[in-house]
Amino acid sequence: MTPPIIRTKAELRAQVDGWRRAGEVVGVVPTMGALHDGHLSLVAAAKAACDRVIVTIFVNPKQFNNPSDLDNYPRTEEDDARKLARFEVDALYVPGVDQIYPEVFATTVSVAGLTDVLCGAHRPGHFDGVATVVTKLFTQTRADKAFFGEKDFQQLQVVRRMSADLDLDVEVVGCPTIREMDGLAMSSRNLLLSDRSRVKAPALHQALEDMAEGLRGGASASALAQEARARILSAGFTEVEYLDLRANDDLSLLEQPDRPARLLVAAWLAGVRLIDNIAV
Numbered sequence: 001m002t003p004p005i006i007r008t009k010a011e012l013r014a015q016v017d018g019w020r021r022a023g024e025v026v027g028v029v030p031t032m033g034a035l036h037d038g039h040l041s042l043v044a045a046a047k048a049a050c051d052r053v054i055v056t057i058f059v060n061p062k063q064f065n066n067p068s069d070l071d072n073y074p075r076t077e078e079d080d081a082r083k084l085a086r087f088e089v090d091a092l093y094v095p096g097v098d099q100i101y102p103e104v105f106a107t108t109v110s111v112a113g114l115t116d117v118l119c120g121a122h123r124p125g126h127f128d129g130v131a132t133v134v135t136k137l138f139t140q141t142r143a144d145k146a147f148f149g150e151k152d153f154q155q156l157q158v159v160r161r162m163s164a165d166l167d168l169d170v171e172v173v174g175c176p177t178i179r180e181m182d183g184l185a186m187s188s189r190n191l192l193l194s195d196r197s198r199v200k201a202p203a204l205h206q207a208l209e210d211m212a213e214g215l216r217g218g219a220s221a222s223a224l225a226q227e228a229r230a231r232i233l234s235a236g237f238t239e240v241e242y243l244d245l246r247a248n249d250d251l252s253l254l255e256q257p258d259r260p261a262r263l264l265v266a267a268w269l270a271g272v273r274l275i276d277n278i279a280v
Contacts, residue, residue, distance in 0.1 A: 002081040003055070003089040009099050009140045014036040014056075015091060016142050024051035028143035032133060033057040034074035034188035035083050037238055038178035042147040043087045045175050054141050055084060058100060063129030074191050092142065100136050109135045109163070111158050113130050115245045118264055119275065120243045130155055131162045134263075138163065142243070146170050151177040151185045153262055153277045157251065177277075179205070185276045197270040203235035207243070207265045215280055219252050220255045221245035221263075234268055241266040241273075 006012045019026055027050030028190050029042045046053045057080060064070035067125060081092055114120075115127035138146065146163075148156045160172045178186045182199075183205040207228040208239050214224040225243045244253060247258040257280045264277040 001088070002085045003092040005081065005092045005094055007094055007099070009095065012091070012093055012140060013142075016052075016054075017053045018093070019090075020142065024143065025145065026050060026143045027145045027147060028141045029053065029059055031055060031057055032059045032073065032188065033080050034076050034191060035080045036178075036186045036188065036190075038149055038151065038186035040083060040087070041156075041178050042149060042175050043084065043089060045173065046145070046147045047087055047089075049173070049227060050145055052090045053087070054093055054143065055089050056089045056095075056141070058093075058095055058133065058137070058139055060100075060133040061131055062095065062101070063126050065123050065125055068124050069237050070260045072140045072192065074188055085162070094263055095135075097142075099140075107160060108132050111161075111162050114158050114161055116155065117251055117253075118242055118244065118246070119266060120154070122266065127155070127158050131158060134159050134169070135162065138158060138168050145173055145250045147173045147175055149177060150174050150241065151187065151276065153264060154251065158249075165232045185274075187274065188270055189270075189274065192272045194270060197236070200236040201269055201274060203232055203237070204265060204267055204269075204274055204276050205278075208265060210278060211243075211245075211263050212278060212280045213246070215257055222255060230242065232265075237269045239268040243267075248279075 005264050025044035031048050050240055062072055093267060098237050109131040110128045111131050121129050156174050158278045163170050163172050182202040184202045211224045211228050228241045229243055241263045245261055245263055247254055254261055261280050262277045
């Protein structure tokens with residue numbers, strides 16, 4: 001059975017208030033729709049940890065710095081609802097823009113430091129949009145736990161910091177990246193790839209794995225990144241925005257994984273921006 005669709009914050013609040021009066025643990029999985037198995041793994045994790053689960057779908061205009069990227073973002077609400085049916089989700093919250101950003105809306109949530117590098121350096125204002133909308137979704141759903149994928153690792157760390165700094169009392173749970181059989185990280189943007197480009201896309205993950213192997217052999221991250229960039233471009237990508245080894249906690253740049261760290265990459269393939277990361 002497809003989940004009931006809620007479109008207003010007033011209706012959502014009435015529903016959640018009943019759950020909370022009953023002492024039930026509420027989980028939320030914030031998404032922008034075009035659900036794939038990566039999203040569904042978050043839903044499964046939420047179902048296992050919570051009494052009630054809300055999935056949100058909101059294509060957030062404030063986190064797109066390119067208007068055409070916003071226009072082209074896949075919107076598949078009916079298909080998304082069908083995919084959620086087997087999970088017995090308690091509510092699908094699909095607010096209109098007016099429910100998130102009313103006409104007089106004038107507040108921005110900004111997280112310093114973590115947002116100055118990687119995607120933040122290439123997408124001005126992106127993480128302000130993420131932090132603002134996630135704050136709204138946390139307060140509107142009144143969730144106890146929120147589930148995010150590690151594929152968007154910088155986003156996960158920004159949300160964790162924002163939630164802690166603002167005392168939002170939401171446990172932010174990171175869940176492993178789900179991959180296709182050929183290693184490509186699942187993403188809604190993969191739907192925008194042509195068949196020809198889709199064949200080239202796994203080169204991104206392979207470059208990360210090769211770098212990780214080189215790091216284990218004692219090579220420096222900067223030297224390995226130079227070689228990996230060349231391989232990514234030769235595979236058919238048109239631009240590598242970044243390919244870095246960063247510390248997990250503060251995303252500082254590293255030459256060696258001498259503390260918990262991630263290799264992170266963003267690159268363009270046939271007009272589609274793809275990101276990925278792996279732990280090292």
